[in-house]
Amino acid sequence: MNRSKNLRLWLVLCVALLLAAGLGWMRFANPTGTPQAPPGNLAGASLGGPFTLTNQHGQTVRDTDFAGRWRLMYFGYGFCPDVCPTDLALIGRGLAAFEAQDAGRAATVAPIFITIDPERDTPAVLKPFVASFHPRLVGLTGTPEQITAVSRRFGVYAKRMDTGDPENYLMDHSAMVYLFDPDGKPVAFLPHQGLTAAAVAELLTTHVR
Incomplete structure (x- = not known):
């Protein structure tokens, strides 16, 4: 016993x-x-990489300046008639909702807009443009060569579409929201189709730790 x-x-x-x-x-x-956090739909992808660009204040900005911060990124252009301003407004509202929910985590998120139209999107043009969507939104431009290089690294499609007016051409481009982690690795993306502020806030709530 x-x-x-x-x-x-x-x-x-x-x-x-x-x-x-x-x-x-x-x-x-x-x-x-x-x-x-659960793995995102870009886990393991090879998107991203180093870049050196110019922000809306005319200052040189490198990818390393965002080290240690989550990066909420969007590629578009300031003269876009519909898609870009709509998407950026939703990104701004989604980030604002996340800030209201968890200010500490939200402070680690850097919202970034990179132009695909450097000829027209100068720092002076970008400054009021990005400010209208979120006070922390960073607008980046550069030389055509710099923009082509960064677009390729991030898997962004962009092509100039002539309209007969050399000053009022359009840009055909892919439209999606990217989230990169503090090490610069791709985490997830949201496509333009069905994009909402709630989806942006949920993306951040799910992955930002």
Whole structure:
């Protein structure tokens, strides 16, 4: 009888030790105790990379300036008649909703707009344009060569469409919202189709930790 009790006690102690070891490993792997975010639809993709551009204040900005911050990115152009301003307005509202929900986490998000039309989108043009969508939105432009390079690295399609007026051409381009993590790795994207402020806020709530 005593032998049976001792065996049961030994088994209980073994289970307790295994559970304690498991919990300790989990705390070591995730010391903050914050639940890990699920992988996004861009996990493992090769998008992104280094860039050197100019912001709306005429200052040189590099990808490394955003190190340690989440990057909510959108490529478009200031003379876009419909898609870009609509998407940027939704991005701004979605980020504002996330800020109201969790100001601490939202402060780690850098909203970034990169033009695909550097000929017209000068810093002077970008400054009032980006300010109309969110006070923290960074507008980036550069030389045609710089913009072509960064567009390729981020998998962005862009093509000039002549309208017969050299000053009022249009740009055909892909339209989506990108989220990159603090290490600059792609996490997820939202396409233009069906984009809403709520979807942007949910994207940030889900992944930003």
